Amino acid sequence: MIRLLKSRTDLALQIGRLKQDMGKGVTDRRREDELREDVRSLCRELGMSESLGARFLNFLLNESVSVQSTGISTHMDIFMRAKSLEAQGRHIVHMEVGEPDFAPPDVVRGSMTDAFDRGFTRYGPAGGMPQFRDALARYASKNFGADVSPSGVMVTPGGRFAVYLAISLLDPGDEIIVIDPAWPAYAQCAQSSGVKVTTIHTDMAGGWEPSAEQVKEAAGPGTRMLVLNYPNNPTGKVLSAHAQDEIVGAASDRGLYILSDEIYWQYAKPGWKSVLGSGYDKSIVVQSFSKSHAMTGFRVGYAMARPDVIGSMVARQAMLMACVAEPVQYAAMQALGADTDARSQTIMSRLDVISDMAKKMGLEFVRPDGAMYLFVRIGRDGTRLARDLLERGVAVAPGEAFGDYRDYIRISACQNEETLIKGMNIIYGNLGNRHG
Numbered sequence: 001m002i003r004l005l006k007s008r009t010d011l012a013l014q015i016g017r018l019k020q021d022m023g024k025g026v027t028d029r030r031r032e033d034e035l036r037e038d039v040r041s042l043c044r045e046l047g048m049s050e051s052l053g054a055r056f057l058n059f060l061l062n063e064s065v066s067v068q069s070t071g072i073s074t075h076m077d078i079f080m081r082a083k084s085l086e087a088q089g090r091h092i093v094h095m096e097v098g099e100p101d102f103a104p105p106d107v108v109r110g111s112m113t114d115a116f117d118r119g120f121t122r123y124g125p126a127g128g129m130p131q132f133r134d135a136l137a138r139y140a141s142k143n144f145g146a147d148v149s150p151s152g153v154m155v156t157p158g159g160r161f162a163v164y165l166a167i168s169l170l171d172p173g174d175e176i177i178v179i180d181p182a183w184p185a186y187a188q189c190a191q192s193s194g195v196k197v198t199t200i201h202t203d204m205a206g207g208w209e210p211s212a213e214q215v216k217e218a219a220g221p222g223t224r225m226l227v228l229n230y231p232n233n234p235t236g237k238v239l240s241a242h243a244q245d246e247i248v249g250a251a252s253d254r255g256l257y258i259l260s261d262e263i264y265w266q267y268a269k270p271g272w273k274s275v276l277g278s279g280y281d282k283s284i285v286v287q288s289f290s291k292s293h294a295m296t297g298f299r300v301g302y303a304m305a306r307p308d309v310i311g312s313m314v315a316r317q318a319m320l321m322a323c324v325a326e327p328v329q330y331a332a333m334q335a336l337g338a339d340t341d342a343r344s345q346t347i348m349s350r351l352d353v354i355s356d357m358a359k360k361m362g363l364e365f366v367r368p369d370g371a372m373y374l375f376v377r378i379g380r381d382g383t384r385l386a387r388d389l390l391e392r393g394v395a396v397a398p399g400e401a402f403g404d405y406r407d408y409i410r411i412s413a414c415q416n417e418e419t420l421i422k423g424m425n426i427i428y429g430n431l432g433n434r435h436g
Contacts, residue, residue, distance in 0.1 A: 005063075012064040027199060027404075029218075032061060036220065054222050055173025058196035066191060078386055082395040093423040095412045096386075096395040098233065098372050100347070102294040105338035108331045115330035124326050126318035127310065128155030128302070132333045136302050139336050143265075144285070144304075145277030151307040154314050155324050155332075159263045159288030159301035164189040165313040166259045166284045166303065167225070176225040176259075177218045179210045180403030181375065183233045183261070198223065199403065204366055204377060208237040212250035219250075225257040228275060231264040234375040234402050234410040236351070236368020238272045248278045256282065263288040263301070266344045268370030281306055291372070293335045294343070300324060300332045347372050350413040350420060357424045358411075361431070374411045375399070378431065382409045385430070394426045 035057060043053040082092045115121070120129070127133065133150040140148040156162040163185060167176065172194030178186045179200045187197045200214045215226060228247070230239050239247070251258050260275035262285055275283050288301035303313060317323075354374050355367050364377040378385060383398040386409060399408025411427075413420060 008060065009063060016064075027065060027197075029198065032198075033220075035061075051173070051222075055194075058173050058175065058222070059194065061196055062191050062194065065187075065197075078390060078395050078397060081390060085390070091393055092390070093394045093419055093426070094415065095420070095423045096397045096410075098291065098412055098414060099296050100291065100294040100343065100372070100414050101416065102343050102346075104293055104295045104298070104331075105335045105340070107334045107338055108293075108295065108298075111331040111334040112327050114334075115327040118330070120326040120330045122326060124323045124329070126323050127314040128153070128324060129326060129329050129333070132329045135333050135336055136304075140276070140287075140304055144274035146274070146279065148276070148304055149307065152310055153302055153304050154310050154317070155329055156301045156303060156317065157321065157324050158290065158299040159261065159286050160185055160189075161317075162286040162288075162301050162303040162313075163259065163261060164192075165316050166257070166286070166305075167195060168193050168316055169257070169309070169312055170195050170224050173222065174224040175220060175222045176227060177215065177223060177256075178227045179229070181208075181232075181234055181399070181405050181408075182227070182402055183229060184401050186227050186229075186259075186261075196222070201404065204364065207366055208232065208235045209239075209243065210247065211243075212246040215247055215250040216254070219254045219256065223254065223256060225259055226251045227259045227261070229261040231268045231272060231368075231370030233264065233371055234373045234397070234399075235366065236371040236373055236375070237366070238268050238369035240271060241273050244273065244275070245278060248275060248280050248283075252280055252282075258283045259286070260284070261286045263291050264371040266292045266340060267347050267372055269348070272370060276304065282309075284309060289332050289335060292340060293332070293338065295332065295335065298328050298331060300328050347413060350415075350417060353417050354411055354413055354420055354424055357421065357428075361424070361428050372413050374413065375402075375405075375408055376411065377408050379407060382407055385409060389427060389430055392426055392430060394423045396427070 039053045039057045040050050043050045078096045086092055132155060133153045136153045137148045137150045167189045175196045175198055176190050177198050177200060179202060190197050198218050200210050200218050202208045202210050248258060258275055258280060260283060262274055265272060274285060276285050284303060284305040286303050289295040289298060351368055358365055358374060358376055365374055368374060383400055386396050386398045389396055397410040399405035
């Protein structure tokens with residue numbers, strides 16, 4: 001079996017290289033569906049458990065995806081290369097990561113000392129400081145359209161870890177649905193947990209709009225969770241309330257968990273609403289202080305769900321890392337009361353600036369409804385362009401990091417307008433006269 005696995009892995013690597021040369025994506029949903037049916041049929045013929053066969057197939061498919069994804073550049077690859085160039089004395093315009101250039105709210109500055117003086121320096125409950133969970137429950141009940149109890153909230157070291165904990169509720173061999181283009185961490189967390197990812201592909205022509213029918217079609221016997229992310233990273237798409245309700249209804253009909261990553265909620269035009277407002281009891285909502293309060297380095301986020309679901313996630317967090325640092329929790333608790341409206345307006349204004357410039361450059365895109373990015377089609381290999389731009393002093397994210405979007409790049413609006421204009425002009429100069 002090990003020899004056969006080695007042979008299969010070698011073949012997967014060769015196939016992956018061919019796909020990259022041909023400009024094809026890593027996954028092929030049609031072929032995967034055919035394989036699943038073949039495996040189910042063979043299991044019935046042999047009198048073997050179909051669920052066991054499905055888990056084994058998902059393991060093989062995940063290994064193939066992992067092998068074939070080697071070499072795909074992400075925004076963090078570009079970010080780390082940019083940092084290396086800066087260490088050599090180069091000036092880089094950072095338009096690759098979603099890190100607001102604002103300072104955290106002023107109240108955070110003194111809160112760390114205050115935490116020390118108040119004795120918040122010890123081990124704490126794995127789910128978070130009780131007073132912080134209380135404050136988060138009140139904050140959520142005020143802003144997200146649903147009554148949230150403290151037992152339905154937990155504090156995590158950033159939103160990414162909350163995503164991981166939610167996905168870890170599933171069993172190896174289970175499947176989740178991710179709507180592309182998507183933040184890479186959803187697939188990464190799933191694959192590390194032995195969970196297979198099924199993608200729903202959306203496109204610019206359709207306004208990046210998924211449908212309830214697509215969810216129904218993508219949900220198979222082994223599907224346990226649907227991942228939503230609105231406002232979306234990287235497109236800035238916000239679903240209408242009607243479209244979101246239909247999708248939640250489709251997930252509910254199949255009994256799926258909904259993992260809703262809503263960390264960009266404060267950067268959205270009117271019309272956004274939290275999945276919590278749907279009242280669906282298998283919803284898990286992730287939030288973070290990284291974007292809303294410019295506290296990226298503090299690594300503090302939170303998750304909201306039914307108390308029993310939160311209890312399971314807390315148990316996993318206790319096993320992996322005991323608790324989030326109390327001084328950080330205390331600082332975030334103080335930041336909850338800060339007024340961040342002006343920051344949200346600033347980011348939306350910056351998005352308008354780069355959108356207007358991109359339009360004049362002749363780039364193809366859908367004007368974002370929120371978040372802090374512009375996802376543009378450039379008509380050439382986005383990874384090669386990202387590497388070329390980095391040598392010219394601008395860092396952008398390659399589109400292939402977010403799915404089968406090789407001729408796209410993601411541009412972040414997290415710098416001041418003067419810097420963004422400089423970066424856009426460098427992008428324009430590198431693209432040449434073919435774009436306007």
